[in-house]
Amino acid sequence: MHHKVDVVFFSDGIRWITDLNGEGRLVADDLDKLDEMVKASFSRFLQAKEGDTVIATYRFDNSVMPEWLRQYSDHYFNRVIEFKY
Numbered sequence: 001m002h003h004k005v006d007v008v009f010f011s012d013g014i015r016w017i018t019d020l021n022g023e024g025r026l027v028a029d030d031l032d033k034l035d036e037m038v039k040a041s042f043s044r045f046l047q048a049k050e051g052d053t054v055i056a057t058y059r060f061d062n063s064v065m066p067e068w069l070r071q072y073s074d075h076y077f078n079r080v081i082e083f084k085y
Contacts, residue, residue, distance in 0.1 A: 020041050
C-alpha cells in the first residue's frame with residue numbers, strides 16, 4: 001500500500017523538530033536521525049507493513065524565520081522522502 005503524508009518541520013538552530021499527530025514532538029540533531037524517527041512513527045500510526053511505501057513531503061515551517069526573510073524563502077527547505085517497509 002502507498003501512503004502520502006505531509007510533515008511540517010523546523011529548526012531551532014541546533015536541532016530539527018517536527019510535531020506528528022498522535023506521536024508528539026520528535027527532535028533530532030540531524031536530518032537522517034529525524035527521518036529514522038519519522039519512519040518509525042509512520043510504522044506505528046499508519047500500521048505500515050512489509051512492502052508498503054510512505055511518501056513524506058517535508059515542508060519547512062517558515063513562521064520560525066524573520067518576517068523580512070520569508071519573501072525569499074518560498075522553497076527554503078522542502079524535501080520529499082520515500083520510506084519503504
